Amino acid sequence: MIIYILPEILTFLMAVFFLLSAFKKISMETLHKTGMFFSIINILIILFTINLNGLFFYGTYKIDFFSQSIKFILAVGLFFIIFMADKRIENTIKKNYGEFLFFLFSSNLGMMMLSSALEFITLFLSLELSSYTMFVLVGFLKNKKISAEAGIKYLFIGAVASALTLYGYSIIFSYFGDTSLQAMRIGSMFMMKDVILYIGFIFFLTAFFFKLAILPFSFWAPDVYQGASTNVTAYIATVSKVAGVAVLLRIFVYFFPIFADQEKILILISILTMTFGNLVAVQQKELKRLLAYSSIAQAGYMLVGLVMFNKSGMSSTLFYVTAYLVMNFTVFLVIDQVEKEKGSTELTALKGLSQRAPLLSLSLLLALLSLGGVPPFVGFTGKWFIFSSAINKGYLTLVLIAFLNSVISVYYYLLVARQAYLFMPDEKEKMKVTVPVRVYSYFSIVFIIVMGFYPAPLLNWAEKAIRYLVG
């Protein structure tokens, strides 16, 4: 049994290791290397366990291809984040690097458990584990007012969302009298449905919508994205989204009969979310705020796939969110590199990037266009799959609105790319780009183009995962 949950155990031990390291004077660079090393081990171990199947702890914890795939993506995401947080990171984080890694790893642990949890209490605890560590991470830059403000905001809104979820759950519990998702799944098929139960489920979704930044619960995003250190923002914008999608997939699969009745409402929410995100993003002058709104819009697209309640919709969403991790992380990596050099995340900080760092700006351009859903990049293919599954259910209007939305998003993504390509830089010398960053840039360029043109491997993987999830 140990072997099944080895990734979780190891992550936990690693987190503890970093917590203890805070008491010793270990240099930040050593810790950085150790963190990278650990996360690579983590990735390998998860790969090793990827085909295992099992149900543990009295049916509360499920190991299967779906959960292990999600864990794999999470671990890769964690590796990206740690590799991004190199020695040029903010001083506050540098001084407390051990703690920083502790929070990152424990948040990752929470998300890993989230993808396996099959029982409400486990689900909720792992959700809180991943959220609370993130509240700390957001406010990590103690001496920056804006970061502290972001941390507090994130905490309050997150706490309210959790509370609402608990409230919703308490209603649901009164109907089922059980905390096991499996039992509730069977129950919900035969249950008489009334308004109170639906209300309970709507409240129940709050915390998960909060995590994905879906409309009524998305107002934290701009402030948090802007206030947090760019590394943390990248973590929230990429890894945390994957976890959010994974858990929503699980919930939608298990309560399919109940949510399927409310399809129209959920579709309305997704339309509002993407339209709101896109329209507001157009106005932004600060990169991280712009990306915050863009990520709200992207959550809207993902929700479209999720609420189709069929295998093709779900696998396309999984495909999309994986691609989204790479695209969005690329954008954040470039922003981070620029921020480290210029100390600014205004749009104008990117000015002339194509002259100073051609590779970085090429990867930025491709990632932005891909986010905007322009072919032949992976973002387009992902959207294409999501929208095909929507159209298969006959939602032509929804698909048209979504495509028009991506036209709006192309506008503001081009506003960003324009800074990099249309203007000449103020500085003469080339930007220094480290070797790992170069390697990552090449990787992302290849990934974005190849997966856009030949998505079959990634799609097949996503479909396999969904088959296991649906069971």
Place this chain on the structure above:
Amino acid sequence: MNFPILSSILIVPTLGVLLILFCKPEQKTAIRVISVISTGITLLLAIFLMIAYDRQAGGYQFMEFIPWIPQWGINYILAVDGLSIPLVFLNAIAIFTGVLASWYIEDRTKEFYALLIFLATGVFGVFMTQDLFFFAIFYEVAVLPMYLLIAIWGSGKNREYAAFKLTLMLFFGSAFVMGGILYLYKAAGLNTFNLMELKRLAQYPKEVQKILFLLFFIGFGSIVPSFPMHTWSPEGHACAPTAVSMLHAGVLMKLGGYGLLRIAIPLLPSGLHDWALLMMALSMCNIVYGAFTAIAQDDMKFMVGFSSVSHMGMVLFGISTMTLTGINGAAFQMFAHGLVTALYFSSIGVMYNKTHTRMISELGGIANVMPRAAFFFAIAGMAGLGLPGFAPFVAELMVFIAGVSKYPIYGIIAVISVVVTAFYIIRCIQRTYFGETNPRWKDMKDATNFEVVPLIILVIALFVFGMYPRLVLDLMQMETKNIIAKLALM
């Protein structure tokens, strides 16, 4: 398996782009040479395609089929028929001459050529693929690099605005195309994006056809460009660098007409019946309004831009007649107009590189100092206004014959627009190239031998296809006959 000639038409320029990306920005000659070689090879392949196509057999030939994503019914299918071969050839000739015509570009040469050839590759893809998924991909690839090409290398203060307008309006249109394609897929219920299968098997109810055709009409109409979605086009042409204008007006605008003829009309014939009157009305706006607006222009590129709007209106007008002559004329007009505008823009570009202005009011007597540039613009003008002996004459004649017999009154109005065209073209030639030489241009040097090469290629093509239009018409007719057969069934 035979030599995959169609894939090579895609792969050769792609390899060219990759090689260019690996060049250093300073190696400008190497970059240019790579571009010329890769586009030259594609041109040869395209010519080979035209010769090797079996005209007796007709139908789809040179087919390549690779299952791509079976569960979604997506296959990598390349095949050409009579409708696409002339357009592939047109694109090959436009990109080849475009590369030659942009030899002067010194600023960020590497990126320019990479983007230009990338764009042309997308256009090739659109003309050759028979799978709707790949159609969608290539369709937007053909639009996307325009933004950077116009915004970085364009001319005029407004270039960024023009670039944004062009990109967003085209993407706006393509949003409808994407939605339409997905709905085609769903409504057929065959779980395939294979266009040939859909044409053979799919049955769409009349109501569905009505909605879908409108979607495609909005989508493809905005790239044709049909009135009121035409506003991006003159502005985009005017601000774009020479080669981009050539490709853009020469080929990119044909994607719209091609999309209608390839996807919308064969699959949704009753949709065309429903919307033909609207199409006709809008195309009249194009023809008449475009011609009259062209009179008012001072910038030569704007003038040509509006004349393009007017001439592309002929394509829509031809389609809306729903007769064999009309649709043949429309298809041939796409081809002919492509050659003419490429010649227009390249000859204007040759002159603009020296004078740095295109304002008719500032120019004058250019023929005295730059006889070559003047000669080629005059030829383009003559061809453009429909002088017999050049390709557009044949095309316009066919459209008018069909137009007058189907919609007598509007057909006659359309014919009258030819007079307007003649008026603004001849006036422009007279004011720009003849008359007294403006002292400002006394010391201008004429176009070099090298600069003339692309112009000569285009003139030869115009002349050959004008004297012997059956070279293309016969090819196109094989496919248009099928379209007419579908339309007649309704």
